[in-house]
Amino acid sequence: MNIPLNEEKTLVITPLQIQRTVFALLSVVMAAVVCKRSLPQGKAAIARLDGELQRLTFRPAAVTLYVGETFDSLPECSPPSSRLDKDAYTWELLDDGVLTVENGHIVAAKNGTTTLTASARHLTASVGVTVQYRELPPDSTLPRLYYEKLPIANYQNTLEADDVPADLMAIPAEYVAENYGTLYISAETFEAYQALLRAMQSEVSGCRMHIISAYRSYARQSQLYDNAVQRYINAGNSSTQARLLALNTTQTPGNSEHQLGCSIDVSNDNTTDHNYQNTPEGQWLAENAHKFGFVLRYPADKEEITRIAYEPWHIRYVGVFHATYMYVNHVCLEEYVALQQEAEAAAYAYTSDQ
Ligand SMILES: [Zn+2]
Numbered sequence: 001m002n003i004p005l006n007e008e009k010t011l012v013i014t015p016l017q018i019q020r021t022v023f024a025l026l027s028v029v030m031a032a033v034v035c036k037r038s039l040p041q042g043k044a045a046i047a048r049l050d051g052e053l054q055r056l057t058f059r060p061a062a063v064t065l066y067v068g069e070t071f072d073s074l075p076e077c078s079p080p081s082s083r084l085d086k087d088a089y090t091w092e093l094l095d096d097g098v099l100t101v102e103n104g105h106i107v108a109a110k111n112g113t114t115t116l117t118a119s120a121r122h123l124t125a126s127v128g129v130t131v132q133y134r135e136l137p138p139d140s141t142l143p144r145l146y147y148e149k150l151p152i153a154n155y156q157n158t159l160e161a162d163d164v165p166a167d168l169m170a171i172p173a174e175y176v177a178e179n180y181g182t183l184y185i186s187a188e189t190f191e192a193y194q195a196l197l198r199a200m201q202s203e204v205s206g207c208r209m210h211i212i213s214a215y216r217s218y219a220r221q222s223q224l225y226d227n228a229v230q231r232y233i234n235a236g237n238s239s240t241q242a243r244l245l246a247l248n249t250t251q252t253p254g255n256s257e258h259q260l261g262c263s264i265d266v267s268n269d270n271t272t273d274h275n276y277q278n279t280p281e282g283q284w285l286a287e288n289a290h291k292f293g294f295v296l297r298y299p300a301d302k303e304e305i306t307r308i309a310y311e312p313w314h315i316r317y318v319g320v321f322h323a324t325y326m327y328v329n330h331v332c333l334e335e336y337v338a339l340q341q342e343a344e345a346a347a348y349a350y351t352s353d354q
Contacts, residue, residue, distance in 0.1 A: 053082035053121050062128035065108035071099065072106075075118050075125035084120050092117040098131050150318055151260050152337050155307050158254040161218040165261030168215060177210035177267055185214040186261035189317040193264060196292035203288075204280045212272060212313075213265035216258035225250050248309065257297065262317040264294075277312035285315065290327035293320045302332040 055078040065071060077083045091106060093099050098114035099106050106116065108131040117126045153159050167187040175197070176183050185193075193211075201207045216224070228250040232242035257263045265272070268281045276282040286296060297316040298308040316333065318326070326336050 056123045056125035058127035064130045089118045153257045183214045189262040192293045208268040215261040221256045222253040290323035
């Protein structure tokens with residue numbers, strides 16, 4: 001397609017570019033002089049000049065790349081007949097790390113906006129390049145860390161009997177409430193818990209905080225559920241009624257979050273009921289747990305969503321980013337996982353539009 005010259009978007013001219021343009025004009029003049037000398041007819045000389053490269057322009061003048069993508073556009077040459085191939089260009093990257101060169105390709109390296117310049121035959125063209133992470137499409141307020149799927153166990157999501165955390169470790173006895181035996185936990189969760197506990201101990205005077213439950217195997221959950229059912233049967237309920245009643249307090253095997261190894265029930269050694277929220281420890285936990293990557297997994301006003309009665313003592317490790325998002329936006333894990341799925345769908349819709 002022939003584009004009239006007056007519609008071309010020209011480059012921002014820098015002194016260097018003026019210098020280069022002057023060189024380019026000089027070389028055109030020289031070429032004309034040479035042509036005139038070697039060609040007998042003036043008209044033939046002008047026809048020859050039309051094929052000379054006169055201008056380089058990037059269209060569009062700005063592009064957006066995701067981290068890891070390769071920049072592979074070439075400037076448009078004017079007139080079109082003067083088109084150059086890729087090897088004819090010299091590229092200039094700013095020293096800001098937004099773009100990098102890998103195996104002879106220009107690759108988007110990190111978030112930011114930069115300028116890339118291509119030069120050929122004393123002409124230059126620049127293009128603005130914005131690099132962003134794939135999980136951060138513009139105009140979205142949703143968190144984009146859907147790459148990091150959060151495991152969830154609830155009435156809808158059932159774990160297998162052999163789902164066991166890979167980094168399970170025994171919790172040192174001093175962290176566990178008396179007479180609760182040896183408890184196990186995911187090492188990553190325990191490290192975060194230690195940081196949380198240190199902070200709580202420094203801010204809550206006379207702080208008492210002990211773990212009363214952490215990892216629970218599928219078999220152990222089976223036992224707890226069966227025991228709960230039995231208690232209701234002993235109280236005079238039919239076995240069907242007893243099973244339903246047991247569900248109010250105890251999850252069926254595979255549906256307890258404790259099997260994930262990143263949930264902890266805590267106690268201040270006096271209170272393991274709803275009054276825990278009114279203790280200094282319970283209050284501190286509600287306000288600060290997210291700073292250490294934990295959320296109160298079963299909030300009072302989310303019972304209809306979690307289908308678990310309010311548990312101010314049950315914390316779940318999800319990492320600081322997710323925990324902070326959930327705390328600030330007041331969403332429980334079920335809502336958050338749904339948001340992650342929405343974000344993922346939106347991001348894929350966005351990338352497939354490009
Ligand atoms: Zn619990």
